[in-house]
Amino acid sequence: MPSPGPTRRGLLGAAGALLLSACTGRPAPTAPQPGGHAAIFDLSFTETHRYRPVHVVAPGFVAEEHRALGAVRDVTRSGSTPAAPFAAVEVDLVRPGGVLVAGLSTEDGDRVLATCHTDTGLVTLEVRAGGRTRTLRRRTADLAGVRTFGFAVCENQVTALVRTGEGWRPLVTERRKVAARVDLRDPATLARHAYTWGVRSGTAELGDVRAGLFGMTGLRDPHLVQHADGTPYVEDGKAFLTWTCAGLGFFQQAHWGVFTLDLADPTRLEQVAQLYSRRDGLLLGDHAGQLVRDGDRWLVATSSWGDFGAPRPGVHVRHLSSTADLLRGVHLLETERTALPTDVGSWDPGFTRVDGRWRLGFVESPSQDPFDFHPALAATDAADPFGGLVRVGAATDLHQCEGPVLARVGERCWFLASDGDARHYPVFDLAMRRVGRLDAPYPTNIPHPQLLPHPDGGWWLVTFDGTPFDRRVMGYGGHGDVVVMSNR
Numbered sequence: 001m002p003s004p005g006p007t008r009r010g011l012l013g014a015a016g017a018l019l020l021s022a023c024t025g026r027p028a029p030t031a032p033q034p035g036g037h038a039a040i041f042d043l044s045f046t047e048t049h050r051y052r053p054v055h056v057v058a059p060g061f062v063a064e065e066h067r068a069l070g071a072v073r074d075v076t077r078s079g080s081t082p083a084a085p086f087a088a089v090e091v092d093l094v095r096p097g098g099v100l101v102a103g104l105s106t107e108d109g110d111r112v113l114a115t116c117h118t119d120t121g122l123v124t125l126e127v128r129a130g131g132r133t134r135t136l137r138r139r140t141a142d143l144a145g146v147r148t149f150g151f152a153v154c155e156n157q158v159t160a161l162v163r164t165g166e167g168w169r170p171l172v173t174e175r176r177k178v179a180a181r182v183d184l185r186d187p188a189t190l191a192r193h194a195y196t197w198g199v200r201s202g203t204a205e206l207g208d209v210r211a212g213l214f215g216m217t218g219l220r221d222p223h224l225v226q227h228a229d230g231t232p233y234v235e236d237g238k239a240f241l242t243w244t245c246a247g248l249g250f251f252q253q254a255h256w257g258v259f260t261l262d263l264a265d266p267t268r269l270e271q272v273a274q275l276y277s278r279r280d281g282l283l284l285g286d287h288a289g290q291l292v293r294d295g296d297r298w299l300v301a302t303s304s305w306g307d308f309g310a311p312r313p314g315v316h317v318r319h320l321s322s323t324a325d326l327l328r329g330v331h332l333l334e335t336e337r338t339a340l341p342t343d344v345g346s347w348d349p350g351f352t353r354v355d356g357r358w359r360l361g362f363v364e365s366p367s368q369d370p371f372d373f374h375p376a377l378a379a380t381d382a383a384d385p386f387g388g389l390v391r392v393g394a395a396t397d398l399h400q401c402e403g404p405v406l407a408r409v410g411e412r413c414w415f416l417a418s419d420g421d422a423r424h425y426p427v428f429d430l431a432m433r434r435v436g437r438l439d440a441p442y443p444t445n446i447p448h449p450q451l452l453p454h455p456d457g458g459w460w461l462v463t464f465d466g467t468p469f470d471r472r473v474m475g476y477g478g479h480g481d482v483v484v485m486s487n488r
Contacts, residue, residue, distance in 0.1 A: 039410025040427060045440035045461045045485035049266050052481045054168055054469070055215025056088045056150045056161060061274060061330070062212040064195055069206040073098070075198035077105050078211060081191055083330050084276040084283045085184035086214040086247070086255050088152040089197050090163075091206060093118075096143070098202020102151035103158075104184075104193035112182060112193065114151040114160035118143065118204060123160050123171045129181045136177040152214050154247035154254075155285060155306070156184055159474075170473045173248060185282040213274055213330065216245035216257070217469035218480025221288045222450045222462050223350055223405070225258065225327070228294040230352040230408040232452065233327075237263050239452060240327055241462065242275075244287040246469065250477040251305040255285030258327050261462070263455055266484045277306055277318070278332040286318065286335070290350045291326060292385075298322045299385060300333060301360075303347035313369075316340075317349045317362055319386045341378050341391035348448075351385045352406040354413045358385035359430060361404035361415055364394050374398040375417040377432050393432025401426070403448030409459075420446040443483050454486075461485040 063080040082104075089102040096118035103113035103126075113126045125137040141162070148163040157175035161168050184190050195211035225233040225240035233240045238260040247253030258273035277286035284306025292299045301319045308315050318335035340346050345365035352359055358380045365373035376394035380387060395401060400420035407414050415428040416438065425438035438449055438461070445466025452460045462484055469478030 040407075040412075040414055040438070041436055043409070043439065043459055043487045045438070045459075045487050047441050047483060048486045049484040050465075050481055051267055052467070053215075053219055053269065054217055056152055056163075056168060057090050057210045057212045058088075058215035058271060058274070060271060061215075062210050064209070064211040066209045067207075069209060071203050072199045072206045073203040075101050075196060075200060077107075078195040080211065081194045082213060083332065084213070084255070084274075084285070085156065085190055086154050086274075086276070086285060087195070087212070088150060088214045089195055089211045090209065091149045091197050092208045093146060093149060093204065094207050095205035097199070097204035099200040100149045100204060101200055102149060102197050104153070105196040106192040106194070110182070110192070111196065112153065112158055112178065112184070113196065114149070114158065115200070116143070116149050116160070116162075118202075125158050125160060125172060125174050125178070127158075127178055127181050134177075134181065137172045137174045139172045141171050152248055153184060154214055154249055155252045156182075157247075157249040157253050159248040170248060170470050173474060175249060175253075185284060187278070187281075187283055190283060214245075214247065214255075215271070216480075217248060217474075217478040218246040218464070218467070219243040219259075219269075219482055220246060220445075220464040220480040221348070221403070221448055222464065223290040223448075224450055224452060225291045226293070226352070228292055228299075228353040230354075230406065230413060233291075233293055234263070235260075237455075239263060240272075240291075241450070242289065242291055244480075245271075246478045246480045247285070248469075248474055248478060250475065251308045252285065253477060254287050254305065256287035256289070256302065258291070261452075266460060266462070269482065272328055273326060274330045275302075275326065276330075276332050277302065278334050279318075280307070282307065283332065286333070288348050289317075292351060294353075296323060298324070298326050299351070300326065300335070301338065301349035301351060301386070302333070302335060303349065305347065314345050315347050315365070315368065317346045319349070321384070338386050339389065341389050342376065345373075346376075348402055348404055350404060350406055352408070352413060353385070354406075354408075354430065357381055359392075359406055359413070359415075360385055360389060361406055363402045363404060372399050374401045375404040375415070375428070377404075377415055377428070377430070392430070395426070395428070395432070395434065398426075400446065402446055405448060405450055407449075407451040409451065416449045416451070418442075418446050418448055425449040440485055443481075445479060447483065459487045461487075
């Protein structure tokens with residue numbers, strides 16, 4: 001039987017590689033071969049689903065819930081403290097009165113609170129520490145239609161929010177002044193602060209109150225939870241992925257989570273685990289990495305975004321091995337720095353064992369001010385993917401390219417990335433030769449090309465975009481619509 005001719009996508013892959021060679025002066029890589037080797041270039045994606053998860057208190061991670069409280073005229077301090085400085089309180093308002101209070105407080109009166117004067121609309125952020133109470137931020141807001149008053153802390157950034165029929169809206173936020181007075185990243189300090197809510201100086205009729213770990217203002221950086229050979233980790237028809245939970249603030253205010261995606265309905269996305277990092281004496285929200293199942297252990301790689309910026313410039317990859325059930329519950333990960341074959345910044349690690357050898361992709365960044373970054377690939381023959389890594393190559397001619405993903409399609413494993421300058425997804429082979437690009441829409445920001453095989457034989461591309469969460473108040477960092485594309 002004659003061998004099949006080249007596919008249309010294979011020809012596009014070869015043509016793309018030749019065009020890149022002409023534009024960059026780099027040698028043209030070998031064109032993808034027909035049949036199974038060109039399967040990735042037979043995929044053509046269209047957007048089929050888009051949605052925006054926003055939760056102040058994360059569903060499934062509620063520590064305290066009280067129904068229909070009725071008339072309230074005092075403040076309650078619960079017996080629950082958050083596991084990490086990513087926490088929130090929601091107070092449903094039935095009839096206004098007095099000053100609403102939501103936040104964290106200690107037995108001896110220290111506190112980090114959001115308050116709302118229901119008669120005037122004055123909203124404040126209040127901190128008491130060292131025997132002194134300070135109002136750090138204030139704003140007068142229109143409370144018409146407000147159903148819920150909310151408090152959230154992400155790292156040391158505190159935000160007051162309200163929810164109407166149109167969803168959550170941040171009113172006022174502050175980090176620098178909060179961090180100067182109390183560091184909630186310190187485990188001993190955080191352990192003193194319990195969830196707090198109620199009413200001062202009057203009486204209000206309250207509905208439900210919920211307190212627990214913070215959810216997200218959006219999602220980004222999806223990475224498939226997988227077995228060592230790249231096979232998706234699936235239970236009961238649901239694939240597992242890690243996502244960065246966008247926080248109320250910049251990179252330090254985000255954290256990491258594990259989610260299930262229903263393979264019968266990609267809009268059914270449920271968070272099942274919260275992952276934080278405990279390192280350098282602090283509780284942090286390191287994120288942007290991957291979980292891989294290898295035998296009876298979980299291999300974990302993440303990025304040190306949790307303390308990015310002064311006084312700790314730069315970012316690097318970290319890792320650990322664990323036998324705990326990281327797909328469920330709340331975990332404080334104790335990671336160590338990964339010895340990558342690079343002497344510059346790094347993030348977005350992902351790894352797969354191919355033909356008995358571990359391949360680890362990451363972003364290499366010679367500068368974070370201004371940002372300059374590109375994908376790189378390393379490999380090791382060691383039993384552990386984080387030891388003995390040697391450099392395979394890097395696309396150093398790219399300068400706004402991240403989101404590397406190792407994806408097995410057809411008979412081969414490919415190294416994918418996302419080029420924010422060219423607005424497409426370059427495809428590399430495992431020798432780091434560029435062989436083409438994915439045929440897929442490119443949303444805003446730098447969307448990561450996470451491929452997910454579907455049981456019916458088709459493929460999804462799960463990614464995100466740059467739609468912000470009230471950038472006027474919160475600035476950059478809260479972005480992330482979930483975007484799902486399909487080739488079926």
